[in-house]
Amino acid sequence: MKVLAFYPDRCVGCHICEEVCSQTWFKVTDRDKSRIRIQEHDDGSISALYCVQKGDCIDVCPVNALTRNKQGVVLLREKQCVGCLSCVGFCPYLAMIYHPDQSQPFKCVACGNCVDECPAGALEIVEVETPSAPGPQA
Amino acid sequence: MAEKTLSPRRVLAELTYDAPSIKRGYAGQTLYVNLSDNTIAARPVTNLMKEKFIGGRGFDLYLLWHGVDDDTRWDDPENEIVISSGPCGGTTQYPGAGKSIAAAISPLTGVPIDSNAGGHFGPYLKFAGWDAIEVQGKAEQEVIVFVDAPAGRITIEEVPADAPTDTHVLGKWILEHYAESESDRQQMSFVSAGRGSEHSRMGCLNFSLYDRRRQDLRYKQAGRGGIGTVLRDKKVKALVVRTFPIAGNLNAPADLGLLQETGAEMHQEVHDYDPVQNRMRSRGTPYLVQIMDDYDLLPVHNFKFGTHPDTPKINGEVWEARLTQGLPDGCWYGCTVACAHAVDGYVVRSGPYKGQAVIVDGPEYETVAGVGSNCGIFEPDAILEINFYCDTYGIDTISFGTAMAFAMECYEAGILDEAKTGGLELTFGSADDAIEVLHQMARGDEFGRIFGMGIRGMQDYFVEHYGADAQFVRDIGMQAKGLEYSEYMTKESLAQQGGYGLTNKGPQHDEAWLIFMDMVNNELPTFEDKAEALHYFPMWRTWFGLCGFCKLPWNDVVHPKNKLSPEPQKIMHHVENYQKIYEGVTGTAVTLDDIITMSERVYNFQRVFNIRLGYGLRQHDAIPYRSAGPVTAEEYESRAERYDDQLREWLGLDPAQMSLEEKMAAHRQYRTERYQKLIDAVYARRGWSNDGVPTLEKLRQLGMDLPEVVAVVEKHL
Amino acid sequence: MIRVNNRDEVDWREGLTVSVLLDRLGYTYPHIVVTVDGQVVYEEEYDRRVIPDGANVRLIHLIAGG
Ligand code: SF4
Ligand code: SF4
Ligand code: SF4
Numbered sequence: 024m025k026v027l028a029f030y031p032d033r034c035v036g037c038h039i040c041e042e043v044c045s046q047t048w049f050k051v052t053d054r055d056k057s058r059i060r061i062q063e064h065d066d067g068s069i070s071a072l073y074c075v076q077k078g079d080c081i082d083v084c085p086v087n088a089l090t091r092n093k094q095g096v097v098l099l100r101e102k103q104c105v106g107c108l109s110c111v112g113f114c115p116y117l118a119m120i121y122h123p124d125q126s127q128p129f130k131c132v133a134c135g136n137c138v139d140e141c142p143a144g145a146l147e148i149v150e151v152e153t154p155s156a157p158g159p160q161a
Numbered sequence: 162m163a164e165k166t167l168s169p170r171r172v173l174a175e176l177t178y179d180a181p182s183i184k185r186g187y188a189g190q191t192l193y194v195n196l197s198d199n200t201i202a203a204r205p206v207t208n209l210m211k212e213k214f215i216g217g218r219g220f221d222l223y224l225l226w227h228g229v230d231d232d233t234r235w236d237d238p239e240n241e242i243v244i245s246s247g248p249c250g251g252t253t254q255y256p257g258a259g260k261s262i263a264a265a266i267s268p269l270t271g272v273p274i275d276s277n278a279g280g281h282f283g284p285y286l287k288f289a290g291w292d293a294i295e296v297q298g299k300a301e302q303e304v305i306v307f308v309d310a311p312a313g314r315i316t317i318e319e320v321p322a323d324a325p326t327d328t329h330v331l332g333k334w335i336l337e338h339y340a341e342s343e344s345d346r347q348q349m350s351f352v353s354a355g356r357g358s359e360h361s362r363m364g365c366l367n368f369s370l371y372d373r374r375r376q377d378l379r380y381k382q383a384g385r386g387g388i389g390t391v392l393r394d395k396k397v398k399a400l401v402v403r404t405f406p407i408a409g410n411l412n413a414p415a416d417l418g419l420l421q422e423t424g425a426e427m428h429q430e431v432h433d434y435d436p437v438q439n440r441m442r443s444r445g446t447p448y449l450v451q452i453m454d455d456y457d458l459l460p461v462h463n464f465k466f467g468t469h470p471d472t473p474k475i476n477g478e479v480w481e482a483r484l485t486q487g488l489p490d491g492c493w494y495g496c497t498v499a500c501a502h503a504v505d506g507y508v509v510r511s512g513p514y515k516g517q518a519v520i521v522d523g524p525e526y527e528t529v530a531g532v533g534s535n536c537g538i539f540e541p542d543a544i545l546e547i548n549f550y551c552d553t554y555g556i557d558t559i560s561f562g563t564a565m566a567f568a569m570e571c572y573e574a575g576i577l578d579e580a581k582t583g584g585l586e587l588t589f590g591s592a593d594d595a596i597e598v599l600h601q602m603a604r605g606d607e608f609g610r611i612f613g614m615g616i617r618g619m620q621d622y623f624v625e626h627y628g629a630d631a632q633f634v635r636d637i638g639m640q641a642k643g644l645e646y647s648e649y650m651t652k653e654s655l656a657q658q659g660g661y662g663l664t665n666k667g668p669q670h671d672e673a674w675l676i677f678m679d680m681v682n683n684e685l686p687t688f689e690d691k692a693e694a695l696h697y698f699p700m701w702r703t704w705f706g707l708c709g710f711c712k713l714p715w716n717d718v719v720h721p722k723n724k725l726s727p728e729p730q731k732i733m734h735h736v737e738n739y740q741k742i743y744e745g746v747t748g749t750a751v752t753l754d755d756i757i758t759m760s761e762r763v764y765n766f767q768r769v770f771n772i773r774l775g776y777g778l779r780q781h782d783a784i785p786y787r788s789a790g791p792v793t794a795e796e797y798e799s800r801a802e803r804y805d806d807q808l809r810e811w812l813g814l815d816p817a818q819m820s821l822e823e824k825m826a827a828h829r830q831y832r833t834e835r836y837q838k839l840i841d842a843v844y845a846r847r848g849w850s851n852d853g854v855p856t857l858e859k860l861r862q863l864g865m866d867l868p869e870v871v872a873v874v875e876k877h878l
Numbered sequence: 879m880i881r882v883n884n885r886d887e888v889d890w891r892e893g894l895t896v897s898v899l900l901d902r903l904g905y906t907y908p909h910i911v912v913t914v915d916g917q918v919v920y921e922e923e924y925d926r927r928v929i930p931d932g933a934n935v936r937l938i939h940l941i942a943g944g
Contacts, residue, residue, distance in 0.1 A: 108495065112426075112497060123417045
């Protein structure tokens, strides 16, 4: 399946990916509307929150709004979604994101736009059989 | 196709309307339907209603009060069925925010009953533009009331007399005739009863939900107090609503972000801790069965005993294996506690639907304990059979179970015999004969007719016609105010005797459940402590019913940080969540004191309502002795060590010097007196007179000195 | 002798742990707030935490019915 991979040792913390993401999907530059979140920790390390298409959310959605497409990407059908955020609470990676401007949550769909704009080569779209936690995919 | 399927419906009355936009949890109007003269009207929600009655149970009682007279009985045309969800009902972000509360004057008690249910009806009704529906009058022919928001139309429609009545078949009929597409099915919900409701006083309401996972209908029950009986008495097959496509902002909350934040955090808490706590997501409420047995609290053989060696045959593990796993079984969108499980593909073994493969909704703890252990029935399939038929026939499983346990004890005591039951052998454990009584209730014949009157009706009947000992049937008949007890043993918890006895509607545990706090934890050692708990918890829990919340997510999963709370029982971190949800929806911040006051207003109003109808006084708060102590020698001897110890400890008596009769009499006197002392303490705490009447001072303090309320109270002070 | 929930006197034995005490009392409910002399004991410590003689133990069941 198609997933985003993130290489923390290459990331320079410029947050460009977040801007690209929110521009792509919401036509605004607003980190709170990005589907990827770069997190800088006190010890100097960097990690990223984003969806690796694991799909635990699919089973908790009461209205079948979450489905997996042929490429293995988990998609949220906004029209079906009742905004319950069950998927948010049950995502093991906290990758399902919400914002008060809309009732439906949103998530990374591995579109790759951020990959193209990352100045450090810290992001990549890769094919995997079973995704691991957000980070470099084996 | 459309013509064919729509043809049986004949419109008797119609109102067209434009659904108003919802504002902060309120549609701003209620729907009045009169089936006697076929009128339909919109009525405004006034500021007084919002300020003093909030919604849900509060709106129900307010509307009901103004619909009925002082002498209205349950089967008078003036009696109403009112259904409302409350301002927070329809919130999808937080678990358990979609309850509907139904009310009517009860056929069992003669006073207002309020009963809550999951399912989609209440929130859908609001999204369709109505904060409540009020159904009065009686139809001449079978009718359906159809609220069709997308079409902007409300109709009273005559349906063919041969249209099905039993809920699981009626549901299919409704979908066939009223839903043209999958989205219609998703946007529709209805309320119905069944044939059993027609011939008994313990009829329940089924609230439908279309389960998008199963692509089938499910039903949740407003079980208590016989509202289904009232529905069928009015010749209503169903109240149907079709609303707009469901989305997360239909309730138009003041602050969606606050709801999202609070909800997401709570879902995560459920995800993290439910698997190591009560496992509601896999077992639902039947997890309690084994716990209750372990603590000698599971009702067995009509509340004689608290434990039985066969309990493992019907405990949570067994149900976990039977219930379909892995589906998001919330009774409203977004309930991740998701206790609304079902057994799919159960093959019915008796009666008119024999051989059909059906979905059985539940069973809930109350059903397993009521029709199971309390009747000595320890077969899961028999419990499922009774559960299925109770639901489709529109019969409350709790009243059925408790009343059957009573009938079985009467049978074993020789008050009933095969001649009187028409050949049924109603000993504890006889599942097939108990199931046959259900079919008789649906047909309205034989013993089922007598049984359907409920325990109070049976008590009178057995005394009058079978020469039963009045004292004995009063002692063992587990009803108070005419309502059958729900399924918890209270003999060793005085506080819970009050939790059942000092209720407005009758002994249902949704007001207060203090058994562990009192009996096991010893957190309520004095009368004052018990009275405080019998003030705080009923008021806190009443608030759920005003707003449209389910109680379970409050305390059936808890964050470990709660252990450090000074009052862990109150689960303050969840109380705070509810404050946020209420504020997020309505835009008004509330303190816990405000919450208690909001509930007190409605609670006292309901008490005065009871008084207005000729009940609601101290004498009506009496409880059967079976709930307070051992009635029979068999019961005493089964726990002799405990009872003997208590005689020594409580009364300074030496049981070795006493006969069994003397020991039982000493217990009876002591236990009866302490219940009266409890009443004194509770009335004082609640601001009621010694006769149980809310004082004028209390009503003034609450701002509930409304003229109609004062007029009732003045007669009693 | 220890005191449980300010009421029940329970025999004390050398090495009495929280787990053993819960087991002896038949307290099977999964959600109990345990304090020993006012100090909260978490689940992970039930097997290890030894209760001293004369302790005041509270076993608060967090359960409030259906
Ligand atoms: S754009 Fe690349 S380097 Fe910049 S924060 Fe994102 S992943 Fe890191
Ligand atoms: S928020 Fe939407 S996608 Fe997520 S579980 Fe709820 S309905 Fe499904
Ligand atoms: S906890 Fe159970 S009853 Fe309450 S809302 Fe959730 S599914 Fe419904």
